[in-house]
Amino acid sequence: METFRSVVGHKRVISYLQESVRSGHVSHAYLLDGPDGVGKRLVATLFTATLLCREGGDEPCGKCISCRQMDSGNQPDVTWVTHEKSVISVGDIRTQLCNVVQVKPMAGPYRVFIVDEAERMNAEAQNALLKTLEEPPSYAVILLLTNNAESMLPTIRSRSVILQMLPAPEDELVEWLMDRAKLPDYRARLAAAYAGGSPGQALACARSEDFAKMRDAAVSMMKAVPTMREDRMSQLAKDFASGKDAQETTLALITVWLRDVMAYKAVGKKAKLMYQEDADSVAAHAESLRYEDVWALSEELSKIRANRAVNVNMETAFWLFLLKMQKYFKDAE
Numbered sequence: 120m121e122t123f124r125s126v127v128g129h130k131r132v133i134s135y136l137q138e139s140v141r142s143g144h145v146s147h148a149y150l151l152d153g154p155d156g157v158g159k160r161l162v163a164t165l166f167t168a169t170l171l172c173r174e175g176g177d178e179p180c181g182k183c184i185s186c187r188q189m190d191s192g193n194q195p196d197v198t199w200v201t202h203e204k205s206v207i208s209v210g211d212i213r214t215q216l217c218n219v220v221q222v223k224p225m226a227g228p229y230r231v232f233i234v235d236e237a238e239r240m241n242a243e244a245q246n247a248l249l250k251t252l253e254e255p256p257s258y259a260v261i262l263l264l265t266n267n268a269e270s271m272l273p274t275i276r277s278r279s280v281i282l283q284m285l286p287a288p289e290d291e292l293v294e295w296l297m298d299r300a301k302l303p304d305y306r307a308r309l310a311a312a313y314a315g316g317s318p319g320q321a322l323a324c325a326r327s328e329d330f331a332k333m334r335d336a337a338v339s340m341m342k343a344v345p346t347m348r349e350d351r352m353s354q355l356a357k358d359f360a361s362g363k364d365a366q367e368t369t370l371a372l373i374t375v376w377l378r379d380v381m382a383y384k385a386v387g388k389k390a391k392l393m394y395q396e397d398a399d400s401v402a403a404h405a406e407s408l409r410y411e412d413v414w415a416l417s418e419e420l421s422k423i424r425a426n427r428a429v430n431v432n433m434e435t436a437f438w439l440f441l442l443k444m445q446k447y448f449k450d451a452e
């Protein structure tokens with residue numbers, strides 16, 4: 120079983136939760152608010168395990184019957200509220216929470232309800248939940264996990280302890296990835312930079328074969344841009360536009376590439392580059408491109424990322440990006 124000590128980041132949230140267990144001042148509702156992949160589920164699980172652990176410490180002991188039930192997902196006093204549709208309906212909240220909250224805990228001092236993706240509750244569901252929050256039984260603890268606390272009714276927010284879960288500092292994440300996923304440091308740094316401080320996402324991409332393939336594809340594309348033929352460029356733009364799921368990853372990988380080019384321009388050293396295996400190519404780009412070119416290309420990428428949401432023609436946008444990049448190389452000759 121995990122422990123609080125093995126969690127990357129979230130030191131303040133964790134010490135707050137541990138202190139509430141130690142002092143016995145456990146609130147009826149907590150709102151864990153932070154971006155996807157930041158560690159909300161992990162922290163909620165550890166907090167729940169601690170509340171119900173028979174040893175009564177401020178960490179789950181990992182050995183008692185309750186901790187073992189937590190590990191296998193069978194703790195009878197814990198309910199993960201599930202939903203089948205994309206919204207969490209009033210039916211979901213009533214049947215799994217409001218209607219059963221009066222049933223006393225089987226064994227421990229608390230009965231815990233966890234609502235993941237709580238931002239998906241519609242207004243009716245939130246109103247139903249609010250009724251329970253207004254008069255909760257003494258043993259009830261409700262954990263609301265959300266990437267958008269603003270989507271909760273103010274009356275729910277005011278009855279909850281709001282815990283802000285911020286992305287982990289990049290350095291901490293890199294160390295954790297090296298330790299956990301046994302990655303060499305430059306790989307860990309690429310995954311961490313790519314994931315923007317989200318351990319879940321960083322670990323997923325560090326372990327994913329697709330990610331390794333996409334990384335290699337992005338690198339060969341970058342290497343080829345200076346001498347790329349027009350038909351190849353059009354093909355890449357077409358592929359980019361049709362591979363919806365891959366777009367964000369590709370854009371992020373190119374962003375990190377440009378960050379590397381910028382870093383090499385600034386310090387002229389290969390040691391700290393994310394694309395360590397391709398440091399020679401990064402250096403070559405850095406020598407050909409001017410600062411303002413790299414800057415303009417990065418800006419262009421952020422624009423493409425932002426525009427994905429509003430259905431701009433991705434094929435043209437990406438094609439123009441490649442064309443612009445090639446032009447900067449040609450200008451430098």
Ligand SMILES: [Zn+2]
Nearest residue numbers: 172180183186
């Ligand atoms: Zn235990």
